[in-house]
Amino acid sequence: MSELGAWDSSEGEALAAEAKTNSATAAPPRFAPRDFGLVFLGGGLGSLARWLVAVLLDHTIAAASVQLACLFIVNLVGAAFLGFINGQRRFASEDAKSFWGAGFCGGFTTMSGLAIAIDSAVITPWLTVAMIFLGLVVYAGGLLLGQRGTEPSTPEASSSEASSSWAGE
Amino acid sequence: MSLDTLNPALLLLVFIAGGLGSAIRLLFSRWSGRWPWGILVANIAASLIAGMTIGRFSGSATIAVVLVWGVAGGLSTFSSWAGQTVHLIGAGRWITAVLYTAATVALSSTAVYIGLAIAAR
Numbered sequence: 001m002s003e004l005g006a007w008d009s010s011e012g013e014a015l016a017a018e019a020k021t022n023s024a025t026a027a028p029p030r031f032a033p034r035d036f037g038l039v040f041l042g043g044g045l046g047s048l049a050r051w052l053v054a055v056l057l058d059h060t061i062a063a064a065s066v067q068l069a070c071l072f073i074v075n076l077v078g079a080a081f082l083g084f085i086n087g088q089r090r091f092a093s094e095d096a097k098s099f100w101g102a103g104f105c106g107g108f109t110t111m112s113g114l115a116i117a118i119d120s121a122v123i124t125p126w127l128t129v130a131m132i133f134l135g136l137v138v139y140a141g142g143l144l145l146g147q148r149g150t151e152p153s154t155p156e157a158s159s160s161e162a163s164s165s166w167a168g169e
Numbered sequence: 170m171s172l173d174t175l176n177p178a179l180l181l182l183v184f185i186a187g188g189l190g191s192a193i194r195l196l197f198s199r200w201s202g203r204w205p206w207g208i209l210v211a212n213i214a215a216s217l218i219a220g221m222t223i224g225r226f227s228g229s230a231t232i233a234v235v236l237v238w239g240v241a242g243g244l245s246t247f248s249s250w251a252g253q254t255v256h257l258i259g260a261g262r263w264i265t266a267v268l269y270t271a272a273t274v275a276l277s278s279t280a281v282y283i284g285l286a287i288a289a290r
Contacts, residue, residue, distance in 0.1 A: 039194075042191065043190065043194070044187045047187020047190070051234075051238050075248070078248040079251040081248070082248040082252055103191055106194055106243070106249055107188070107242070107246075110246070111212040111247050111273065112241040112242060113245070115216040115274075115280065116220075132270060139248070140255050
C-alpha cells in the first residue's frame with residue numbers, strides 16, 4: 001500500500017534500515033480528509049472493476065472456474081500494479097498513492113474472497129500457497145519495473161535493460 | 170452468485186459499498202507498528218462480514234452482492250498484504266513476514282466460518 005513509499009535506488013537502503021528498527025511500514029501514508037475521498041473513489045472504482053472481471057469471466061469460461069479465475073486475476077494484477085505504483089515516480093504524490101494505491105489496488109484485490117474460496121474448497125491448499133507466493137513475486141516485479149521506468153537513462157535502453165525479463169513492455 | 174448482471178443500479182451500489190469499505194480500511198491502516206495490525210484486522214473483519222452475509226442471504230441477492238463484493242471486498246486487500254510482506258522480507262524480517270502471512274490467511278478463513286456460524290444462530 002501507499003505507506004511503502006517509493007523505493008528508488010538511492011533511498012532503498014535507508015528505508016530498509018529504518019524499517020528494520022522501526023515498523024512494518026516505511027513511510028506512513030498521508031491521513032488528511034481528502035484521502036478519504038480519494039480512497040473512496042479509487043476503492044469504489046477498484047471494487048467495480050473486480051465485479052466487472054467476474055461478470056466478464058462468467059460470460060467467457062465455465063461457471064465452476066469463475067470464482068477461482070477471478071481471484072487469481074484481481075489479486076495478482078492488483079498486487080503487481082501496487083508494486084508498480086510504489087516504485088514509479090509518476091505515482092509519487094500523496095494524492096496518486098491514495099487514489100491508485102490504497103484506493104484502486106486495495107479495492108480491486110480481496111482477501112475476504114480468498115478466505116471464502118478456502119473455506120468452500122474452491123481453491124486448494126496448494127493453489128493458495130501458489131497465489132501467496134506469486135502475489136509476492138508480482139509485487140516485487142511491479143516495484144522493480146516501476147523503478148526501472150524512472151531511472152534517468154536514455155530512451156535507448158541500456159544493455160542490462162534490454163536483457164532484463166522485467167522490461168517486458 | 171448471479172454474475173450475469175450489469176444492472177446500473179447494482180454497479181452503482183457495488184461502487185459505493187466498495188468505496189466505503191476502502192475508506193474504512195484507510196482508518197484501519199493507520200494502526201501499524203512492528204506488525205501491520207490494521208490491515209490484518211481489516212482483512213479479518215471483512216471476512217467476518219462476508220461469512221455472516223453468505224450465511225444470512227442467498228448469494229445472488231442484491232444485498233449479498235453489495236455486502237460481499239462491495240463492503241467486504243473493498244475493506245479487505247491482497248495487494249497491501251503483498252506490499253507489506255515484501256517490505257518485511259526486504260528488511261530481513263523473515264519470521265514476521267511468515268507469521269503475518271500465516272495469520273492473515275488462517276484468521277481470515279476462520280472468520281468466514283465464524284460469520285457463517287453467527288448467521289446460522
